[in-house]
Amino acid sequence: MNLELIVFLILAAAANVSAVLMITRKNPVTSALYLVFNFFIIAILYLFLRAQFIAVIQITVYAGAIMVLFLFVIMLLNLGEDKLLKWKLNSTRTIASILGLVLLAEIAYYVMNFTSNSGLSPQSESMGTVESIGKVLYASYLFPFEITSILLLAAVVGAIFLAKRKLEQ
Amino acid sequence: MVPLGYYIGLSAILFTIGVVGVLTLRNAIVIFMSVELMLNSVNLALIAFSAYSGNPAGQILVFFSIAVAAAESAVGLAIIIALFRNKLTVNIDEVNVLKW
Structure with a gap:
């Protein structure tokens, strides 16, 4: 052992x-x-x-x-x-x-x-390492990586919409 | 040297603890934490398979999985805040409007 x-x-x-x-x-x-x-x-x-x-x-x-x-x-x-x-x-x-x-x-x-x-x-x-992950990420997986930004934007908008108080209250 | 089966076994145990937490707990926030635990255990299995097979795709998948988990926890916690505002509780036993 x-x-x-x-x-x-x-x-x-x-x-x-x-x-x-x-x-x-x-x-x-x-x-x-x-x-x-x-x-x-x-x-x-x-x-x-x-x-x-x-x-x-x-x-x-x-x-x-x-x-x-x-x-x-x-x-x-x-x-x-x-x-x-x-x-x-x-x-x-x-x-x-x-x-x-x-x-x-x-x-x-x-x-x-x-x-x-x-x-x-x-x-x-x-x-x-950051270098080899970055090489793979920006070469083979560039499109999914860019799609992630849209996902995060949708999450930000959704979180603010759900958590904010309604105006009439 | 640690055999691959040890990592997969640890991942399986952590996943089971997360499942039991989701099934038994009543506080919505802690249930959500159990879901995060399950996500983490699967990430551990992915990284282990990636390292033992020499394929970097597993680490890329974990990178995307962490990004999705961040988005998911932001929206999920916003839903819990909206739930608390309407029901004044985070006890999921009291949130039974859709119960048949």
Whole structure:
């Protein structure tokens, strides 16, 4: 058992623990902070896989922008102590948890078939840098990249339209 | 060296935690966070396949997936704000107008 595998197992355990804590906390702010922790661990795993650019994007866009948006909305809604929703076990949630375990078993059955023990591909060493991602992105995937700008514009307009107060109120 | 199956297994566990969160939670904001967790687990699987096969297309797909997730969370949180303004709650059990 080498050092990389030990570090991976520690990070994987931390990711799972933070994810479980995220869905079991009562206060949404605590959940959001556990999710930020989880995103940082996934960013470290991206570095393990030599995807430096995606790791930086993960931290700036996910842990930075998206989670700040979440925290801002939680603050804006200002849920009081009485509005916090406690996690109660009832029949629906028991069935949902059992179905979750069934889903995990189904996925695990297929993951067991990954018997290949080859390591990282030799090309992967230089694949995740900004330079090589940019070369692929602006050569082969230029059209989808430009379409993304329209998507983001639509999201901005939609978010403002949905969140603004109606004029007659 | 970490085998590919370990990354896929971690991705599967994180995805399942996200699914259980969506099915069991009642706070709309935390349900939305669970969806983000599921998106992240799939991104991890994509990056792992990309690195082990030496094909950069997986990383490009994750780049677009993160862009779509940013747009999706902006619109989704705006919907939650509109919901809270009309119903004064984020409890999805109380939002049952369309329930048959």
